[in-house]
Amino acid sequence: MSQEYYDITIIGGGPVGMFAATYARMRLAKVQIIESLGQLGGQVATLFPAKKIYDIPAYPTISGTDLIANLQKQVNDFAPDIHLNETVLEIKQTSAGFELVTSKKKRYSKSIIIATGIGAFEPRRLKIDNAQTFEGQQLRYFVDDLNIFKDKVVAIAGGGDSAIDWALEIEPLAKELHLIHRRDKFRALEGNLAKLQATATHFQTPYNITALNKSQDKLNLTLTKARSEENKELSVDYLLVNYGFSSSNKQIENWGLTTANRAIAVNSSQETNIPGIYAIGDGAYQKGKVALIATGFGEAPNAVNNALLHVYPEKRQPAHSTQLIKQFKKDQKC
DSSP, rough: SSSEESSSEEOOHHHHHHHHHHHHTTOOEEEEOOOSSSSSOOHHHHHOTTOEEOOOOTTTOOOOOOOOOOOOHHHHHHOOOOOOOOOEEEEETTEEEEEEEEESSSSEEEEEEEOOOTTTEEEOOOOOGGGGGGGGEEEEEEESOOGTTTEEEEEEOOHHHHHHHHHHTTTTOOOOEEEEEESSOOOSOOOHHHHTTTOEEEEETTTTEEEEEEEEEEEEEEEETSSSSOEEEESSSSSEEEOOEEOOHHHTTTOOOOTHHHEEEOTTBBBBBSSEEOOOOOGGTTOOOOOOHHHHHHHHHHHHHHHHHHHHOOOOOOOOOHHHHHHHHHHHHH
């Protein structure tokens, strides 16, 4: 072959894609990661670096920053090729595998694992005319540093897991915390909601934020009670809006892959409708799946092993990780 073919190309450098690359290198596969952002870590690094994560096995709790740092160290130890700030635009089948047309060049691979998560994402913003004026200042959608909330009056808007998780992180730091939600019921995990209800948090329900204005150094919120004209005012130092995120995987729709539930449909081998292309993480769907990072971590070795079986049908099934590491180190010395 005149072109350089990788055994596996992983599209997406979030936590699941990073671990897939690590495991594939354990199996001595020639691997590359193609990531559209300028850093590895995906949504966790971009949106939730300071947030505590509770569903990673062996970690009672770990911040997004620490999780990505650990994954980065692990992937660096196994040294796959990593291409940042590069977007896959088109996938074409070739006699030896696939041609990936990216925003920078053409790359080639015998198999592909898609780990793009929910795709391009942005926060669902507060629908108030002048809200953009306060964004990045007293109105926040992301948290880079929890310390900005220390001894401040903080309001969090939202009723899902993200809002409750941030409230649990901020409440011990804040002078006063208000949780604003349009309903009396919440969509968050029951255990975490119970923890928050045991704190001094002020629950402002059922209210919507209908106006913003600034008075001296404070952000003044007008809260309107749901299904009524009753209003009240709330003055805060910071407003953190957690209404979720809108996402798009439109580029993937052009790759000829079958989708279901706004994700790529896969079978029990993580394989898509195109032989040799696999999908893992939040961007992959099969019936009964629970969308957790931990689930994606389990899908990664499954996809890698099946991809290598597709590429090398004669290749034996993998050994335990201890044996894989020994073989990896031996191979590195050769």
